Amino acid sequence: MNKSIGYITGEEFMELAAVQGAKVLSAPKSLHRRIGKVNILEVPDIEKYVEEDEIIISTLFPFKDDLEEFIRLLRKLAKRNITGFAIKPRRFIQTIPEEVITIARESDMLLIELPDDTVFADVVYEAVQKISNKSVDLFLQIQKRTEALLLKMNQSRGILETMQCIEEELGIPLFLIDSRNKSFLAPGAKERLGDLDYDVCEKIRSKASDGKMSQLLLRNRQVKMYTMEVHDQNLSSMLLNLITGEPISGVEAGILENVAQMLFIQVRNYHIIREQARKYKANFLIDCLKGILVYQQDILKYAADADIQIDSQSKYGVAILNKEEWRPMREQQMKFLMRQWEKEFLVVTLEDNVVLILNEKQLEHLEELFERYFLQQQIPAENICIYVSDGDAITSLAKEYQQALRIKRIAGLCNLKRAVIRYRDLGSYTVLSLLPMGHPEILRMEERFVKPIQEYDTAHNTKLLETLSTYFGTEQNLRETAACMYTHYNTISYRMEKIKELLNLPKWDAEIQLQLQIALKLWNMNFKDRNEAAR
Numbered sequence: 001m002n003k004s005i006g007y008i009t010g011e012e013f014m015e016l017a018a019v020q021g022a023k024v025l026s027a028p029k030s031l032h033r034r035i036g037k038v039n040i041l042e043v044p045d046i047e048k049y050v051e052e053d054e055i056i057i058s059t060l061f062p063f064k065d066d067l068e069e070f071i072r073l074l075r076k077l078a079k080r081n082i083t084g085f086a087i088k089p090r091r092f093i094q095t096i097p098e099e100v101i102t103i104a105r106e107s108d109m110l111l112i113e114l115p116d117d118t119v120f121a122d123v124v125y126e127a128v129q130k131i132s133n134k135s136v137d138l139f140l141q142i143q144k145r146t147e148a149l150l151l152k153m154n155q156s157r158g159i160l161e162t163m164q165c166i167e168e169e170l171g172i173p174l175f176l177i178d179s180r181n182k183s184f185l186a187p188g189a190k191e192r193l194g195d196l197d198y199d200v201c202e203k204i205r206s207k208a209s210d211g212k213m214s215q216l217l218l219r220n221r222q223v224k225m226y227t228m229e230v231h232d233q234n235l236s237s238m239l240l241n242l243i244t245g246e247p248i249s250g251v252e253a254g255i256l257e258n259v260a261q262m263l264f265i266q267v268r269n270y271h272i273i274r275e276q277a278r279k280y281k282a283n284f285l286i287d288c289l290k291g292i293l294v295y296q297q298d299i300l301k302y303a304a305d306a307d308i309q310i311d312s313q314s315k316y317g318v319a320i321l322n323k324e325e326w327r328p329m330r331e332q333q334m335k336f337l338m339r340q341w342e343k344e345f346l347v348v349t350l351e352d353n354v355v356l357i358l359n360e361k362q363l364e365h366l367e368e369l370f371e372r373y374f375l376q377q378q379i380p381a382e383n384i385c386i387y388v389s390d391g392d393a394i395t396s397l398a399k400e401y402q403q404a405l406r407i408k409r410i411a412g413l414c415n416l417k418r419a420v421i422r423y424r425d426l427g428s429y430t431v432l433s434l435l436p437m438g439h440p441e442i443l444r445m446e447e448r449f450v451k452p453i454q455e456y457d458t459a460h461n462t463k464l465l466e467t468l469s470t471y472f473g474t475e476q477n478l479r480e481t482a483a484c485m486y487t488h489y490n491t492i493s494y495r496m497e498k499i500k501e502l503l504n505l506p507k508w509d510a511e512i513q514l515q516l517q518i519a520l521k522l523w524n525m526n527f528k529d530r531n532e533a534a535r
Contacts, residue, residue, distance in 0.1 A: 006135030006250060007036040007053060008127070010083070010110045016130070018122035019086070019114060025096065026084065026104040026111040033083045033110050038127040040120050047073060055083045055110065055127075057120050064092040067100075074103050084110030088118050142254035145169065149259060159184050159266050166259060170252050173243040177201045178267050179236040181336060189243055193218060198336035208239055213247060228256055230264045238264050278342075281306045285348040289318070289355060291398030299394055308346065310394055317363045317391035318400040319356040320408060321384065344369075353408075355401065356386075363391050366420055387411060388422045409433070413525045432521055442522055449519035452502045464502075465520075467495045472517050 010031035014022065024031065036053040044062035063070035074085075084104065089096055096113055104111035114123075152165040163186040167174040173188035181201035185193065196204075200218065207216045208227035215224045226242045240260050242248060248256075284306045287293045293302060296312060303310040338354065341347045346357035362369065366388060387408040389400040403423060410433045411421050418425070435442060453464045467485065471492075474480035482492045505512055 006131050006133075006138050007034040008130050008134060009034065012130065013055065013086075013110075013127060014112070016123065016126045018126045019112070019118065021115040022086070022118070023113045024111070025101045025113055026109060030084065030104070030108050030110040033108070035083050035110075035127070036131065038124050038131075040124060044069075047076060050077060050080070050082050052081045053083055055086060057086045057088075057114070057123055059088050059091050059093075061092045067093065067097055071097065071099055071103070074100060074109075078103060078107035078109055082109070084112070086112040086114050086123070088114040088116065088120075090116055138250050138254065141251050142258065145251070146255050146258040149255065150262070153259065153262060159263070159270055160186070162263060162266055166256075166263070170242070170248075170255065172248070172252070175241050175243075176263070176267070177204060177239045177241070178271070179238070180271070181205070182271075182339070184267070189241075192243060193223070204241070205239060208241065211253075213244075228253075228260060230260050232264065232268070236268070238267055277307070281308060281346075282348045284308070285346055285355070285357065286350055288357075288394075288397040289348070289350060289401040294395055294398070296393075296395050311359065312394060314394070315360045315363075315391040316394050316397060316400065317358050317389045318397065318404045319358055319366065319386050319388040320353040320401075320404045321356075321386055350401075353405075355404075357397065358388075358391075360391060363388065385411065385418065386420045388420060390423055406433075414521070415524055428518070429521060429525070432518070432525060435522075437522075437526055445515070445519045446523055446526070449503060449516050450523045453499060454523075456498075456502055462495075464495055464499055467492060468499055468516070469520055471496065472513075472520070476513070 010024075010033050013019065013035055014024065014031070034053045035055045037051060038055055038057065039050065040057050041049060042058060042061050046056065046058075046062075050056060060067075060070060063073075087096055096111070101111060103109070149165060149169045152169075153162045156162045156165055163174055163176070163184060167186035167188050173186065173192055175183060175185040175189035175193065175196075177183050177196070181198050183196040183201055185196070203216065204218075204225075207214050208225065208229075210227060210229040213224060213226050215222060217223075223243060224245045226244055226248050228240045230238045230240065238260075240256060240263070242252075242256075284293070284302045287302075288299060293299050300310055300312060338347055341356065345362065348355050348357075358366065366386065385408075387404050389403040389407070392400055407421055407423055407426065410416075410426050410429050413433055414426075414429045416426075416429075423430070450465070453468065456462065457464050463485070467481065470484050471478070471481045474484060478492050478496070479489055482489045485492070500508065
């Protein structure tokens with residue numbers, strides 16, 4: 001924030017009685033620069049003591065023997081946005097160097113040559129008095145407008161209405177970002193920026209600076225913002241951002257400072273209320289998934305208390321995601337994504353799984369939802385599998401949850417990798433998963449139908465086992481198998497003959513083919529165990 005609420009312009013400074021006869025050596029537009037502080041500095045290390053919007057009065061005594069040192073200092077101070085210098089020459093220096101005038105004009109710094117009889121104390125006294133009077137006037141304006149605004153804010157319903165009140169009062173688009181990267185946008189900001197996702201909020205946070213203007217690329221357009229940061233004792237914070245191309249006035253800054261803390265309290269209370277509601281909702285959903293709530297009348301009653309809409313005539317299914325598969329994501333990004341899901345699904349964390357309870361329509365279009373909530377968030381699809389139950393009455397959520405867990409277990413056993421896996425996708429794996437994998441008959445089948453092919457592949461660097469799996473996956477179509485493997489048809493034919501030779505098959509009938517397919521599936525199901533044993 002600015003050190004001083006009030007300020008005068010360079011033009012008003014030139015009207016002071018104490019500087020009558022002074023000359024402006026800089027560009028005319030420098031007269032519009034703000035002066036919030038006046039200082040007399042006659043020491044060589046003045047760089048340590050100057051501030052933004054400050055004008056320095058000096059005879060340049062410390063630099064009388066080395067004006068080049070003053071020129072170097074002037075270039076540094078120009079970058080720090082000081083307003084300028086009022087210099088009284090001819091006492092210790094003869095004239096103000098042309099290079100000093102050039103620097104002032106290039107940087108829009110105010111440069112004034114004071115008359116020989118100027119009394120510095122009179123300049124400071126008169127300027128400070130004028131700045132103080134303006135500060136009082138501005139303070140009264142801020143107080144009056146803040147009181148009116150606080151009255152409107154007290155009557156508003158929710159954070160967005162409160163922000164709309166502030167936006168209308170200041171006439172500047174406004175939005176805020178809290179410490180969880182949750183954004184709240186007043187109408188004007190919403191129109192310009194649209195919704196802000198987690199990564200955009202993180203980008204704004206990294207670029208913004210308290211009490212400063214910043215510029216960044218958002219939605220393929222350059223956006224200039226003034227940012228104010230609010231903290232509390234728990235180290236949570238809020239960035240209040242004004243979309244503006246110009247520095248905000250002292251009145252606007254003062255109003256913001258007065259209402260920001262109240263707005264921050266609203267944001268904090270919003271999260272407290274949401275967290276309490278989320279816990280109540282989570283407990284209700286967990287009770288349904290664990291089979292504690294099974295009667296429809298009980299479920300509908302608790303759902304109403306948790307503000308959850310349940311259609312008693314609709315089927316509901318369960319989709320689960322293993323949180324371990326989300327390791328490429330940041331923890332905060334994961335939480336943000338779950339908050340987004342809560343707008344559309346019933347979501348809860350249970351037994352280290354993220355559980356989504358879906359109605360019939362959502363179950364039907366789950367692949368589209370997957371693309372929207374994962375691929376558009378740039379989360380690698382290969383890292384995520386959603387295991388989805390068939391769907392049944394709301395009273396059967398516990399059964400649906402167990403089915404989703406079983407799908408997850410079988411998919412893990414069978415090394416299945418798909419974005420969305422439903423029970424029907426498992427096929428014969430649902431029955432094979434019931435078998436004890438270490439049974440002698442299962443091992444005998446693998447030894448008979450898979451091991452010879454696998455050993456030949458290892459010894460000769462061939463792909464017979466992959467060819468056989470692809471062959472069955474294409475409904476035993478040699479041409480499709482060749483296309484899938486980007487291999488010539490004759491090569492695939494040769495490989496199939498080689499497989500029959502290795503297995504010493506007397507015939508190629510349906511029974512043999514069935515045994516081969518079962519053996520391959522059992523081999524896949526034992527994949528993890530074999531790899532662990534090899535390690």
